[in-house]
Amino acid sequence: MGDLIAWLFSFFILIAVxxxxxxxxxxxxxxxxxxxxxxxxxxxxxxxxxxxxxxxGVLCVLHLVTRHWIMFLFCLPYLYYNVNLYVHRRHLVYATEVFGELSREKKQRIFKLVYLAFLLFFSIFWMIWSIVDLE
Structure with missing residues (x-):
C-alpha cells in the first residue's frame, strides 16, 4: 500500500512539472x-x-527515498541538466536576447516535455504494476 501512495505522489509531482x-x-x-x-x-x-x-528535484529525491531505482535513474539526467543550467546561470531568460534564442528555447522546452511524458508513461506503468501486485 505504501508503494502505491509513493507512486501517486510521484504521479502528481510529475504532472506539476x-x-x-x-x-x-x-x-x-x-x-x-x-x-x-x-x-x-x-x-x-x-x-x-x-x-x-x-x-x-523533489521528484528525484522521492524516487531515491522510496527505492524506485529505475525511475530514479531515469530522472537523474534531467536533474543533472537542471542543476547544470542553474549553476552556469543559463536558466534565466533575458528580454533583450529572447528573440535571438526563441527557437532554441522552444526546442529545449519541447524536449523537456517529451522527456517528462516518457517519465509519466513509466510512472503510470509502475503505478499500475504496484496495484496489480497488491492483489
Missing part, C-alpha cells in the same frame, strides 16, 4: 504570436524556473 514546462512553452508561443512583450515573458519564465527545478 509537466504543467510548469507546458506553461513556459505557451509563454514562448505567445511571444511568437505577439500576445506578450519580451519583458513580460522574461518575468514570467524567470519566476517559473526555480519552482520547476525544485519540483523536479
Amino acid at each position: 509537466l504543467a510548469l514546462v507546458l506553461y513556459q512553452l505557451m509563454c514562448f508561443l505567445d511571444l511568437e504570436t505577439d500576445y506578450i512583450n519580451p519583458y513580460e515573458l522574461a518575468t514570467k519564465i524567470n519566476n517559473i524556473m526555480l519552482p520547476e527545478f525544485i519540483t523536479q
Whole structure:
C-alpha cells in the first residue's frame, strides 16, 4: 500500500512539472504570436524556473527515498541538466536576447516535455504494476 501512495505522489509531482514546462512553452508561443512583450515573458519564465527545478528535484529525491531505482535513474539526467543550467546561470531568460534564442528555447522546452511524458508513461506503468501486485 505504501508503494502505491509513493507512486501517486510521484504521479502528481510529475504532472506539476509537466504543467510548469507546458506553461513556459505557451509563454514562448505567445511571444511568437505577439500576445506578450519580451519583458513580460522574461518575468514570467524567470519566476517559473526555480519552482520547476525544485519540483523536479523533489521528484528525484522521492524516487531515491522510496527505492524506485529505475525511475530514479531515469530522472537523474534531467536533474543533472537542471542543476547544470542553474549553476552556469543559463536558466534565466533575458528580454533583450529572447528573440535571438526563441527557437532554441522552444526546442529545449519541447524536449523537456517529451522527456517528462516518457517519465509519466513509466510512472503510470509502475503505478499500475504496484496495484496489480497488491492483489
